[in-house]
Amino acid sequence: MPRWSPDAALRLEAAAMDLFERQGFAATTIPQIAEAAGLTTRTFFRHFADKRDVLFLRDREFPDAVGDVMTSVPLEDSGPAAVRAGLAAACRGLEAWRRPIARRRTIVHSEPALHERELLQRHHLARAIDASLRARGIDVPQTRTLAAVAVMCFDLAMQKWLDGPDDLLLEECVASVWSEVRDCLDG
Structure with a gap:
């Protein structure tokens, strides 16, 4: 060898x-x-x-990428707008990875021992979003709430994207899920 x-x-x-x-x-x-x-x-x-x-090698960079994109969003944008912009930009970078993401997700979801590691990845994403929002001067209770909602929306959007037709964009799924969550909370 x-x-x-x-x-x-x-x-x-x-x-x-x-x-x-x-x-x-x-x-x-x-x-x-x-x-x-x-x-x-x-x-x-x-x-x-x-x-x-x-299975989790590529996931290490994603939270930092979302956080970096959020820091480039104009400061006058609200916390929710910054989160949506960060997730949308990150989604554009994932479009070409649909098949590998689907393969990985199937393996992870079929093995209970891997669920903890996936939850840890979500925690890292939430921390990166929270830190980025704090750096924008947003109050801590709001940053934590927005980070938790963003991670939940991203996870739901990811599943919607992977289950949907091939021409469905992840960015569209994030926008759709974000609206659905907002409507549920307002309704």
């Missing part, structure tokens, strides 16, 4: 996803992933702490 491969992480990720889909997350071992990728177990551990990391 090669000692060094510039695409090792991507090969390991692809092999892991295929194995998780075929035989389940719990039944898949790290040596199986490494072998399927044509790499060593040692190489696996250079890139990932454990097999859960393969």
Whole structure:
């Protein structure tokens, strides 16, 4: 097996996803992933702490991306407007990732042991939104509420997008869910 491969992480990720889909997350071992990728177990551990990391590697950057976009929204915009703008911009960056996101979501939802890690990702997104809103000078109770609502809306929109037709845009789903939540609260 090669000692060094510039695409090792991507090969390991692809092999892991295929194995998780075929035989389940719990039944898949790290040596199986490494072998399927044509790499060593040692190489696996250079890139990932454990097999859960393969599923959640890309999620680390998303909260920061949303927070960064929110800081670029004009300060005169309200907290809700900043949150919607941040989520909308982040959604545009995810459109090309529909298939991998759907695959990952199916695996995560089929394995109870992974639910905690997914909840942690939502918590990180809420913290990034909260911090961005605080930096705008918005009161803490409102920042926490907006962050929680934003994460809930994003999660509902993600499911709507993945369940919908191929031409449905994630950004449209976020706007739709945001309106539905607002109507429920006002009604």
